[in-house]
Amino acid sequence: MARIGLTGLGTMGAALALNIAEKGYPIAVHNRSTERTRAFLDEAGPLAEAITATESFEALAGALETPRAVIAMVPAGDPVDAVIEGLLPHLEKGDLIIDAGNANFHDTRRREADLARQGFNFIGMGVSGGEDGARHGPSIMVGGPAESYAPIEEIVEAIAARYKDEPCAAHLGPDGAGHFVKTVHNGIEYADMQLIAEVYGMLRDGQGRAPGQIAELFAEWNGGPLHSYLVEISAAVLAAKDPETKRPMVEMIVDAAGQKGTGRWTLIEALTLGQSATAIEAAVAARSWSAAREARAAGAEILAAPEGKCHPVLDSDLEEALLAARIIGYAQGMALLAAASEEYEWGLDLARIAEIWRAGCIIRSALLDDIASAVREGLPHGQLIFAPRFVGRLAEGMPALRRVVTCGLAAGLPMPAMAAAIGFYDTMRTARGTTDLIQAQRDFFGAHGFARIDGGEGHHGPW
């Protein structure tokens, strides 16, 4: 009998199934279309010995040790409900379904509660690291009842990435906690990708550098404080040539980005929780605007360009600017996690989250070790940017970020995420902001009232 089951042998599911088999756990697999199951088995090589291929939910359930545990690795939304509906008649009370896709955490909360009422266990498990991570060691964020997780903890830790021998997998809290953390992880990923793309834009459009030259610079930066998976792969991507035209591959790619929802969900939750995630918002907006290709092509003719030129920015400025903005992207994500933890009473351990992001996941970077330490040392007012180990780094990096954005603005280069990072930083260091005027305006037109600095609420002005 197989120790665990998996349905959904797409990119992620197939890789995860092979990872599980390789770690010595017999696994039964299933896919909606049986051709994919057969192709998967053909490609499994010697690992096929540890794999039982099944062609129905009934057969999948029949191939598993009890109590059963079945991973669903299918797209978020209706496919997850379809899998649950298909599986349930063949499961027994006490069996466990693990949604390892990128579900919306509200759905995970609903599913967990619904299934618990029927006597079944349900876990929402965020898996990050793309196909390669799933195959060789992803970062895994688990949410749901701790008792439901216990039977599969050993397998999850065995297949996870390792950072200095520690598994990058953790049970983070009840119900939707794991999927929420994965969503925010992806939000931070959006911001980081956008920041790197903005630097690429300045180098390409502001300084006329070729992709190969930018690749070299990124590869060099990857050896320093910017060391990260995303900078590393950006260098690799920019160095690649199109096999057909021999031109840089990136020049052959349409500049309209896709998105599946996790960036948008991060923002929706940030707004709902009264939080600021402006670097992430800028990144989501940039992807959305990128889709309007025809309008942008027309805009290039219709709209006036600035007179100013982008005088060359030092490479060292760009490097420091990217690092400072990256810190702010993480800081906004961390603040959002803290707010959600309080709202949903999850008791999230933010340091542990930073720790399990240090390897396996897409946002892994040299910075995360410091972030984990900073959180363990305590964040003044809950702000990562106030943490002693980041105050000095930001003091050093912000002037560079200001120079880069100033130059980008003068030359008309879009830098929405970098500019948003500065806006957040400056707002957080302004003790006396400008919302006194907003409050006065609100009172003027809507008699909303305001608090006075010399005491008392609900005052009105003499307008």
Ligand SMILES: NC(=O)c1ccc[n+]([C@@H]2O[C@H](COP(=O)([O-])OP(=O)(O)OC[C@H]3O[C@@H](n4cnc5c(N)ncnc54)[C@H](OP(=O)(O)O)[C@@H]3O)[C@@H](O)[C@H]2O)c1
């Ligand atoms: N790709 C990544 O880098 C990545 C990283 C982290 C997390 N994720 C998440 O992992 C999940 C799977 O992503 P993927 O990239 O592996 O997707 P994929 O390659 O498109 O595979 C989707 C799988 O889901 C199955 N499926 C689709 N609709 C279904 C339905 N209604 N009922 C049953 N099965 C259905 C497909 O079966 P058929 O073969 O029959 O179509 C296929 O096996 C998603 O939630 C995704 O957001 C992806």
